[in-house]
Amino acid sequence: MVLTQPRPGCGRALEPVVAECVAAGADAIQLRDKTADSRALVATVARLRAITEPAGAVLIVNDRLDVALAAGADGVHLGPDDLPLAAARDIAPPPFLIGYSADDPDDARRAAADGADYLGVGAVFGTRSKPGLADEAIGPGQVRAVREASRLPCLGIGGITPGNAASVFATGAGVAVLSAVMAAPDPSTVVQQLLRSAR
Template sequence: MNKKNVNYTLYLVTDRSFIKDKSLDKAVEEAILGGATLVQIREKDVDSLDFYKEALKVKGVCKKYDVPLIINDRVDIALAIDADGVHVGQSDLPCSIVRSILGAEKIIGVSTSNVEEALKAQEDGADYVGVGAVFPTTTKDDADSVTIEELSNIKKGLNIPVVAIGGISENNITKLKPANIDGVAVISAILGKENITKAAENLIHKLKIR
């Protein structure tokens, strides 16, 4: 995997609470078939063994379609399954420490909510930043609110990709266009839909509308 070629356009973040009768790996595959370009496993309420087993299954799917797999928070799980990278928040291990553990070839993303945090992440070696919440969200209670103007300022101030996250749906995704960001990260807008593939396709279509 060449980090410089990573496509951040439609970044799927997992949450099994939105999946009804499907396995996580099946849901991820359906999302990829609809156009998801990057996958992050974010499982807050499972034990380490369950996380590891699920991550291995999802890795198999991602490898099949040549889509990078990122692990949320858990550097140990990322190392155990040789994932493509890790995403950390402001209260997780510092980006610089994660980089020293994972090495130069792995992708590291950092959650940010303002220009200062984003610049610090870039300085510490992040490959991209996730910025949010850009809209109200129910999947992350502690997410700070970020205006479209602030999102745009972050994008202008950084040399690394910027991905918006938080409450993004097919109804509001086009509002992010003026910020000229590199991608959007979504959970319920894909996994919360009956037809996951179609939901991903709809988001990709909205992103292409000028």
């Protein structure tokens, strides 16, 4: 899963960058934009959906269940400070996907019981994409523990690069990546490198 930022580091617009990532093999995109208003987010989802849907890639919206539903995204990713997971599941029945952030096995089991479809687990190696997590590295072993406790598909997130992704894939989880892709001069090459490390 590639998480987006409004202005990719390569200097090109978001839409062509997402198209290149999907063409390179990314099978999920998460729209992450903490500053745009609802109208702008809905418009962005529509543009990205025109890229992801024909390619068979999943489009997730970060935090905003209302935007995800209104714009026809495939799902939403929620955190502990967002709408409660069980309430979101009541509003958006399957096949709409609901992801949840959890780095603790007990939280993971609760999320599974409340209807999560997958979990984002991290920060695996620490991250500067989210305030306060630069020194919070849970490590691949905790990703495995969360995956085994929840019995849900899991994506390790936080500080993941082509150089360390293999250790996350080895836990049976996938990876979700923001900075390594969005800050790269050639995002599609990074996606290809990440996928090669899964083999």
